[in-house]
Amino acid sequence: MFETTYQTMQNNSSIWSSNAAINSAVSALQGRITTLGNAVTGQMVNFRVVTQTKTQAKTTLIALTLAHAAAGKGFGASSGNANLKGICKITPTQLERMEEDQLGNFCQTIYNAVSPVIGSLGSYGVNSASLLQWSNAITTFEGKLGQPQSAIQANASYTATIEPMIKDTTTFLEEQLDTLMLQYKTSNNTFYKAYKGSRKLPKHGHRTTVTVVGLITVSAVPLLKAHVMLVANGQKTRKKITKADGKFKFARLKPGTYVITVSANGMAVQSKTIMVVHPGNITENFSMVASTGGGGTTTGGTTPPASA
Numbered sequence: 001m002f003e004t005t006y007q008t009m010q011n012n013s014s015i016w017s018s019n020a021a022i023n024s025a026v027s028a029l030q031g032r033i034t035t036l037g038n039a040v041t042g043q044m045v046n047f048r049v050v051t052q053t054k055t056q057a058k059t060t061l062i063a064l065t066l067a068h069a070a071a072g073k074g075f076g077a078s079s080g081n082a083n084l085k086g087i088c089k090i091t092p093t094q095l096e097r098m099e100e101d102q103l104g105n106f107c108q109t110i111y112n113a114v115s116p117v118i119g120s121l122g123s124y125g126v127n128s129a130s131l132l133q134w135s136n137a138i139t140t141f142e143g144k145l146g147q148p149q150s151a152i153q154a155n156a157s158y159t160a161t162i163e164p165m166i167k168d169t170t171t172f173l174e175e176q177l178d179t180l181m182l183q184y185k186t187s188n189n190t191f192y193k194a195y196k197g198s199r200k201l202p203k204h205g206h207r208t209t210v211t212v213v214g215l216i217t218v219s220a221v222p223l224l225k226a227h228v229m230l231v232a233n234g235q236k237t238r239k240k241i242t243k244a245d246g247k248f249k250f251a252r253l254k255p256g257t258y259v260i261t262v263s264a265n266g267m268a269v270q271s272k273t274i275m276v277v278h279p280g281n282i283t284e285n286f287s288m289v290a291s292t293g294g295g296g297t298t299t300g301g302t303t304p305p306a307s308a
Helices: 002-011 020-079 083-088 094-098 100-120 126-146 146-179 189-198
Strands: 211-216 227-232 240-241 247-253 256-263 269-276 280-283 286-288 295-298
Touching: 002 020, 002 189, 020 083, 020 094, 020 126, 020 146, 020 256, 020 269, 083 100, 094 100, 094 240, 100 126, 100 295, 146 189, 211 227, 211 256, 240 247, 240 280, 269 280, 269 286
Parallel strands: 211 280, 211 286, 269 295
Antiparallel strands: 211 247, 227 240, 227 256, 256 269
16 A cells, blocks of 8 residues: 555656655655565565475475385385385375474384385385485474474564554554645645545455465466465464366465465475465465476565555
8 A cells, every 4th residue: 555655646746746745755655665665575585585495305305205115115015024015105195294393203214114124225216325315304304393483483573563664654644645635635636536546445345364376387287286385474384285277275364474385296396475464365376397406496476465
């Protein structure tokens, strides 16, 4: 809302440019918008960097675990080792949906079962070198687990400054620029109506929650079985797996900051951060590309607030 009001004033500057009081008010509005924007950017960047780092570590861990588990399962079946076969009988979905504080220990259990027979698994595509990579991946992921919480705490301090900024700017407009604009209600009603329109908040009916929807594609074709993870401003992580239409939907969310991360077999991980001030529908689509380095992360553009 603030940006819309400022842009409306700029688009009609020829009408008010000779009015010193309005010049001063518009400049003050610009300064407030800049300060608010910096705070919002700091909030989103802080959370996105930490979350993406952990997401990449998780993606690497799951890929290595699946490769070694498949080898262990195959060897267990061929050698009659039912215990090894049973321990290694896992699926990608099982690992993706597992609570993060349990994933590291679960992978370690499989590691402990596979490592004694690693010398017999070369024909399955794993060896002592990949076993070391797997061990390092477990350690790396475990080291990332506490980081998102620290990011949430840091974001709380950003939020504590953002909300007063919004209130202060709203009061500033009501008490200063709104009163200055009354003189144009009669002398230039078209300009006045445009200004009043820019000052209105979007109408959301009786909506009190946020719904995030999107489409995931590869070369414009909907992607099946893409894993979508949404972290919502410190709330519990939500996950979806796309069907043949490539669509996902997260409903009944509160206004706030969200990080959406999409991963799929053979594709580079992508993340986007959005911030929504008011209830309503948000659409975020993802166009996936093949991974060139075994699970790198691609950062999507940041969606600006629905209004500020």
